[in-house]
Amino acid sequence: MSSPDDEPQTHNHMGYFGVEPSTLIDLVEAYRNRKFVEDLTYVEEKFSDVEKLADKLKSSLDHGLEGNDFQKRDEHFGSNEKEPPPRKGICKLFLEALDDLMLKILIVSAIISIIISMIFADDDERPIAWVEGGAILFAVAVVTGVTAWNDYQKEKQFMKLTEYSDSKNNFTVLRNGVQEEINFDDIKVGDLVAIRTGMNIPADAILIRGTGVTSDESAMTGESIELKKEPIEQCKMRLEEKQEEEKFHSDAPERTNHDIPSPILLSGTQIETGEGWFMVVVVGKESCVGKIYAKLSQEIETTPLQLKLNKIATDIGYLGMFSAAITLIVLFGRFFIEQSLDGWDGGDIGDYLEEWFEYILIAVTIVVVAVPEGLPLAVMIALAYSVRKMLKDQNFVKRLSSCEIMGGANNICSDKTGTLTKNEMTVKEMWVGGLQSLDNEQKEYTIGDYIRDKKHADLFLQGLSCNTSGTSKEANATEKAILKMLDKFGCDYQDLRGQHCKDPLTRFQFTSRRKKMSTVLTEIDDNEFGYDKRLHIKGAAEYVLANCTHYLNEQGERVELDPTTKNHLIKDVIKGFAEGALRTICCAYRDLKPEDGGLAHDEDGEDGVSKVVETFLTCICILGIRDVIRPEVPDAVEKCQNAGIRVRMVTGDNQDTALAIAKECNIIAEEKEDSIMTGPQFYERVGGLYCQNCNEDSPCKCPEKKVKEAVKNKKEFAKIHENLSVLARSRPEDKYLLVTGIKEMGDVVAVTGDGTNDAPALKKADVGFAMGITGTDVAKHAADIILLDDNFASIVQACMWGRNIYDNIRRFLQFQLSVNIVALTTAFIGSCILRESPLQPIQLLWVNLIMDSLGSLAEATERPTEKLLNRPPQSRDDYIISHKMVKHLIIMGTYQSIVVFVLIFLGEFLIPEDSDYHPNTDGKYVYPGRAYSWDGKDLYRKFTEFDDDKGPSRHYTVVFNAFVFMQIFNMIC
CATH class of the missing domain: 2.70.150.10 (Calcium-transporting ATPase, cytoplasmic transduction domain A)
Incomplete structure (x- = not known):
């Protein structure tokens, strides 16, 4: 609020x-x-x-x-102008991407490095003394820039979709007696x-x-x-x-x-x-849709993977700072011990200060070496590449982080209509003197296979053609199902209407009170008994059947509807259809003579048809209609369950219908206590929501950013949460309450929705899926991912991609940590013994940014497989480094460290010899690149500083090259 x-x-x-x-x-x-x-x-x-x-x-x-009082109207009643969703500029997105602990550590380290290097560098080296710190800042800028650019492109793409949708919303209004076209924003009270x-x-x-x-x-x-x-x-x-x-x-x-x-x-x-x-x-913010828009301004919560990466970044940062502190203690301790033994004859205070600041620079180097600089970039490459591939799997990703969240999702709250089902009503069963099942996969039917008698078939086709309106593409859901069935039977219902329905006044539409629709035909073929009209009725089965006295049997004979047969139709057919989640429609007819009247005024009957005429009907058929389950859904739900993901169905249907569909979708295998509940029952038992900040019922009067919602009866929710699989007769507040409670239990929840009323739940969920075909603009605005095909199986694909991303990031992390562990060990031991780091930060930046970026791209190109669904999802509390990764890090770290230290301390004896002296000299051997003291008392210096004739040593170059080649082997492993 x-x-x-x-x-x-x-x-x-x-x-x-x-x-x-x-x-x-x-x-x-x-x-x-x-x-x-x-x-x-x-x-x-x-x-x-x-x-x-x-x-x-x-x-x-x-x-x-x-x-022209529009301004007064806007001031008094408010404007209908829809505030565009706040669009973040590239600069704001850049600053948001910069809000990462690893990057902050690098920035601080780089600034310290630049300051110290510039202060104590020799005059001839000062112009380039900033390079090492500058390279670190450049690396940070690259990582941040790539992240910001990706976010900017996704936002820009979604804004185009929104603008396209808004451009279609024009309305015809009457102003000053003249019709004119205006857009959504210009609507006034x-x-x-x-x-x-x-x-x-x-x-x-x-x-x-x-x-x-x-x-x-x-x-x-x-x-x-x-x-x-x-x-x-x-x-x-x-x-x-x-x-x-x-x-x-x-x-x-x-x-x-x-x-x-x-x-x-x-x-x-x-x-x-x-x-x-x-x-x-x-209009505007106070309208129903405006109030829902207002609820969509919640702050985006930190994702589970971000929390885990922040945790590892914190741990690495502490390790780096701890190692740097130990290094400083060792270096300063060694300095004071050596100087005390030497009687402080090593130099003046300026030399001492320069040495101390070099120690500080070494400590900064150790901190930089400890941080896996390439990890944020690797994560971003994995996400960006995966998002492009997910689009082919019908997942349009608006928020990049939602991809990886799906890897840890262990709850999916799915709508029924359009997601689990096709949102296409279809005639599945029918009774035409006997039960018949229709194969919906068939492209065409033959009427004779279902109704043997020609007259019965003609009445069936005539009644359904003439007592419907619209076409199989443009009609209400129920009539679409009937007309599609007629299409499959090869019936030209438009032609039949042309023959028999010339007078539009003879049709009386369905109403919620009458529960039926009636059409009186004046052009009928059979009038040998003096009939000049025929009444066709279609409606709720129990209402129409109550007025039937006869029915057409399987042979097409008009037979009296005795109590036994009527009881059979009610209990076995109508109730049986209802238990199978079928909507029952009964079609009947009555032939009328001139003296029967037929049409009546409102005061004589209901909606133009005499009540007397709507009796003594003959039942033609009873149809069982339902929204067909998507064929891939049962298998997709089963895959989710095998993958440790609980699928819950949230629907507005009644309990019987919801239960039948849930069983068919494999959501419920066997009924348990609380496995199916209605929304109001659920809400009453858990007590709704309250604000922890003010302790009042939600919605409360706290400012939006201070609202902290929680379930009132958490103990009761925990009990229900274990078994609840279907929430029937669900209202928007019930769905929102369910999502809030599941998150409180520590689970990662994904939610699907298509309606405006679903928007708060979509926003509240860890990942919100909006329907791309049937979804409203408000739902799409609130969602993180848009399902372009409205298909539940696409959510399973998103889960697979999420787990694939998580595995890739783990592999990147394993690679980078093995690099950084060896680099940190080398820097720490080298600094303590040699008073310098054999590996420099700029070298580590090259390894982390170039090698790992290419490696991450190679890993990300692998499409996920269904094997990823053979294990449970990652918990929010799982540490991102597994036991298997620890073993790998120990083995690779030990092996690489041994090789590196052998090359550091014995390298000059192992590297092939070449002339390292001035061309005039005959000496041939490799001199060491490490710093040392001639007599153990002087300040440590490079070999080249004692002999101007020597060029740069190849020693540490070989050490670095060997280190790089070991990383290639590391990546392959």
Whole structure:
């Protein structure tokens, strides 16, 4: 929750407008918390009717906004302008990348090195004395620059996607009686906006006129059902009818929140069908979608791998500083002992100071040598390369660190619709006098294989063709499934409609009250018995079957529906379909004579069809429809479980449907206590969330950055957490609570989501996956990775890539630490004995940055294999260096150190001889490159400092070359 200081500055224009913004916000909240008709009651109490509301908003239901008072509207009600997500410049990203402990140690060491080298260098060497420290700073700049550039490119790529999405959001509004096109940001409170199918609603609004308007609020509520929307006057008529029914029918159905349609439209939801106009009442940050955007400003938490690398960096830093301190103690101790024995005749105070500062420079060198400078660059190369490859596996990575986090993920909370399933309703089973299963993998069916009788088949095709609307590509989910089935049967449903459905007034759409759709055909082939019309009905199976007196058997004969058969259809067919997570649709018909009437006015019947006519029906078929499981999902879930990853399904479906799908997906093998719960049950048992900072229920009044949410009943959550596999009837707050609790348990959790309401949970998770096809812009903005194919199997690929990255980084770390252990040992022992480091920082930088960068690229090019899923994920608490790595480090460190020290102390006897003297001399031998004292009393100096005729020694060059070649062998191993 934002602090008061963060709130936009508004001006009170109550003298101009007749309503406060808070009153309009409360209207929307009344609908969101609706149990029956609270929103209708609120409108009546506050405004009487929608016309008076328009007057208070200085708007007209006929002409829209009039005049040019846009500034006043923005000041009073707020603006709908969407603040672009804060885009970080390359400089800010560079500074963020610089916030790394290893890099900080290197920077400090480099600055000290430059200062001391410049102060005590000889005059002829001073122009180049900064080179060693400068090389360290250059290495830091390279590592930081590569990291920042990669982050900048990912952010730039996502911004292009966002801009493309925003460019499509134009709306038709009515202003001064004239229609005009405006974009999302220019929507004002009081605007009249035209409804079009498929549009995303830009602000919270109220429907003022419309026909056949339905909306899909699953993006906001998680419930995948179409909701009928009607102007408030029609809603009130529905309410009166419901109240009348309750007066005369004691067994009337229990009231639910969607029994009576609502005029309220929520921002971030979608129009499914219909046309009309709505009036905007809440915009911007106070709208439903705006409030969710406000929750997405949480600070990004440190990833598990970052914590582990920070830990190893801290340990290495301490080791380097400890070694440097011991070296200083040894060097100063040795200096004072030797000078005391010599009577302090070694030189003046200037010589002593120069010697002491050289000791300090040696200590700095040891610290630099200890730090694996190339590790951040190696990590970045691995991540950047893997991200490009992950794109081919349908994973668009927005945040680089999310790749490696997936390597340690041990929980996945997945949506059902579109992720585990195809989000395509399909007819899977049907009863046509007998049970039939449809093979959804077949491209075509033959109607005769399922319905033997031609007349039965004709009624089946006619009823389903004419009692549906739209096409197999453009219709609601249920009708799409039916029409796709007809396509496979080779039925030209458009042709049948042309023959029988010439009069559009004979169709009466499905409503939440009637639970069925009716179509009266006036053009029928068979009128030998005086029938001139045919009524086709399609709807909820139990509602339609209740009015059936006959059915068509397998031979196509019209048979009386006796109690035994009806009981069989209800208990075995309809209930059996429901237990298999199938939505049941019953199709029936009745032939009508002129005296039967058929059509009626609203006062005589419901929605234009006489109740009397909708009786004595003949059942044609019962269809079982469901969202088909993606074929690769069960295997992918099984792989996750074998890999130690717990897959949990979070869905808005009821428990029976959720359980059936979970079993089919292999999420639940056998039911245990608490393996499946509803969202409200779960929330009640764990008590919700509270803020640890102020000890109040969440959301609290603390500033956003100080909020620290935790589960109230952690003990109960721990108990549920062990077995919970399915959360049914889940609300957004339930999903957010589940994710928060799982993280509190120390687990690494990934979450999938596609709706606007999923955004807070996506942001809260260690890794948030948004759906690339069905996901809303808000969900994509909150996510770390976007699944371009909306497929759960792509999440498994992300897990494999994450583990691959983690293994690669371990290999890089093993290589670099073996390099640095040998270098540190050499620098430490060499400094204590020889008063100098045989290996210089600039040489180590070359090894770490050049060799390891190429090595990391070579490792990163390996694609992950499924073998990576044969082990459990890494724990947050696991130390990144394993026992196997320690053994390797000890063996390689010992072997390399022996070789290096043999070459340092005996190198001049082992290196092939060549003339190292002035050309005029005949002496042939290799002189040592190490420093030493002629008599053990003078300050240690290089051999060349005692003899000007000597050129540079090849001794330490050979030592360094041997060290480099050992690293090549080390990398191969």
